[in-house]
């Protein structure tokens with residue numbers, strides 16, 4: 001299958017800090033790719049570069065056969081790239097439905113505010129927030145806010161969805177629910193890049209892992225191989241986890 | 251109920267205002283004209299400040315620009331209505347260029363940048379004596395009408411501008427633009443990611459906050475017959491609309507109108523009784539508003555009436 005997203009030597013630094021350094025990789029249509037890396041590895045920055053929130057210093061980003069590096073965020077979202085924020089970003093004084101309607105109206109091809117609201121209810125049903133459609137977004141619990149982020153992203157009818165630690169702060173039950181939902185989104189044909197801290201979460205869904213460390217891509221492959229990769233073990237997983245991995249049958 | 255809310259209510263107010271023009275005496279006509287002018291300023295500021303959440307202090311700049319544009323054109327022999335329309339066009343284009351330059355700034359930085367514009371324009375007008383009369387001010391051609399007819403004429407002129415601003419507000423608030431501005435106000439990064447062209451929307455809101463203020467300034471100039479820089483670019487022209495909108499309810503359709511009305515009454519009472527304490531009281535009012543009524547009169551009374559519980 002053809003590549004949906006291609007990164008070619010993408011770099012970005014902030015002042016003296018190199019946040020992302022010459023990252024080259026590609027994601028195929030229909031994949032669920034896990035992106036992991038320790039704190040400050042550059043994961044969120046990579047999302048910001050793909051979505052146009054930050055400009056790249058060097059390299060090129062191609063989405064769906066089209067160069068998107070240099071485009072503004074709203075243009076990129078119109079092309080079908082959606083993301084969730086590591087720190088959830090609702091419109092607090094709007095209803096849950098209107099939060100989602102915004103995505104449908106502006107990037108999801110909604111014809112009118114009314115049509116966008118109709119579409120919003122469908123997305124809310126899908127993520128399991130149908131009953132809360134008319135409450136204010138600021139009144140939601142954290143797990144529900146995460147669901148809302150997902151519904152907003154879906155409303156723009158994405159081809160590619162970047163999920164920046166959607167599972168952070170959730171308990172294991174809530175994580176299971178969220179993963180089920182992410183799988184359901186993937187089943188609709190949406191390509192997903194799943195960014196996580198907790199490697200276990202990614203292992204459930206992805207057949208391919210990318211590992212960032214100090215802004216560099218140090219591993220790319222199937223989870224069982226990546227996890228054994230000496231660079232990864234050293235840089236990210238640490239000695240303790242490595243020992244535990246060895247103790248367990250593969 | 252909804253029809254009453256959107257069409258009948260404003261029409262009744264309009265009919266009352268028109269009827270009022272033929273029964274009110276000159277004093278009340280003057281007050282009502284000020285009220286309409288305040289409504290224009292408040293409704294206009296609501297586009298950028300109330301809907302988009304950008305605290306603009308540029309209203310005085312737009313007002314002064316419109317006043318001088320209208321006055322200069324009229325002195326040059328341009329017909330009055332045409333000069334008012336030109337004032338709107340000129341202020342709108344000015345706001346577009348200014349908006350592109352300063353709307354990437356946020357919060358206090360934007361507020362200060364917009365505040366400086368009026369000061370800078372006032373200096374320009376002060377120095378450019380050949381065109382503007384400088385600090386001496388500018389006299390406008392006097393209308394050949396009796397006093398009451400004149401008062402009525404300017405009342406109706408202001409009414410047309412106020413009604414236009416209101417109608418456009420109604421259209422914007424219910425439409426895609428208003429929705430986008432509300433997203434920008436609540437979270438600009440999230441708005442961008444959901445496909446809102448925030449830059450374009452903000453510039454649009456800024457232009458809307460200017461195009462009616464310009465003609466209001468030009469009409470004001472004709473009404474009072476004489477303008478000077480300190481009057482036309484008075485910083486209070488930037489501050490008052492903000493107070494009115496917060497008083498009435500920011501981002502709502504009726505809030506700015508209610509706020510303008512309440513403010514005028516307050517101002518009139520204070521002006522008559524405690525003349526010297528005027529700006530002191532304005533400051534006090536701002537503090538009280540921010541502390542106790544950040545939602546505005548519209549929402550406070552609505553909540554009382556319908557006993558809706560406040561969201562957390």
Ligand SMILES: Nc1ncnc2c1ncn2[C@@H]1O[C@H](COP(=O)(O)OP(=O)(O)OP(=O)(O)O)[C@@H](O)[C@H]1O
Pocket residue numbers: 014017018019037038039040041042043044045046086197
């Ligand atoms: N807007 C910014 N301005 C300055 N420095 C930044 C900015 N964004 C990221 N950085 C820096 O770039 C580096 C990578 O940060 P980034 O947020 O991408 O890491 P991350 O992998 O998402 O980390 P975490 O797991 O904590 O979310 C860090 O050193 C961070 O301080």
Ligand SMILES: [Mg+2]
Pocket residue numbers: 043044045086164
């Ligand atoms: Mg991060």
